[in-house]
Amino acid sequence: MDFYQSAGTLVLGSRLRRLGERFLSEVSKVYEAKGIEFDPSWFPVFYLLDEHKKLSMRDISDQLNVSHSAVSQLTTALIKKKLLKVEKDENDGRKRLILFTEKGEELVKKSKPIWASIQLSMKEITEQNECQILKELKILETSLTEKSLSERVLDNLEK
Template sequence: MSFYQQTGVLFFGSRLRRISESFLADVNAVYKKHQIRFDAAWFPVFYMLSQKESLSIRDISTELEVSHSAASQLISKLQERGLIKTSSDKEDGRKKVVSFTPKGQKLLRQVEPVWNALQLAMEELLRQSDSTTHLMQAISETETALRKQSIFNRIEKHLK
């Protein structure tokens, strides 16, 4: 049994971060092996834009549950690489709308087969055992519970 497994819930966050980092490193290794200049960190914005022609930065931040500032920073990085462009909303000129550039659309076509393979690989992984079959549901339920009461508040309750 590994150190992380022995310590149980005290290392919950560390274990999730380790799994996430390993996952993202593997996905990025696939992009690199296939000479696709894409970073897994860009996936949420690329995926959202693949589903809708354009989105406001506010829509992106809301959907991803990140700050407007964090969404803007990611958008700026993608814009610097020439993958997306921003323009003013036709109805509200103060609102910035994000869409793919031709270069971004070309990159999207390159990454979509990787996403399809990733989908199949993850489905395969989640069928490995009875426990992993329920992992996505358990993650969703944990996210919902944390929205209702944060870890901070739960710890504070036990310190009183």
């Protein structure tokens, strides 16, 4: 029996990480095969900026539910690669907005057919197996928002 199967929920986080890494690795192969220099870890920021055109780091952080520091590190790296740029908000000069450069917009244009194919392929996988993973993940995320895992573990230790 597979280790992850036998350990069950005890290794759920490790199992989800392993699955995520597998997806990212497979998607990297697709970009490489198509000659597109795109790191799949950039996708959430690229997707948001493609939808909204300009966002502050705080907006990106809030929408992705990740730390401001993580967004800052990623956007700084993408600015160095000349894929993103920063401009001041016209309404609030203190606020900095992140947006695509021409090079970044061109990369999005090249990447969109891959995004569509990934979406179709993932839909095929989940429908073929009657998988309700998105629904189940939402339930799990909501439960963890209501009461964190650390709180639950500490409460159970007190019982």
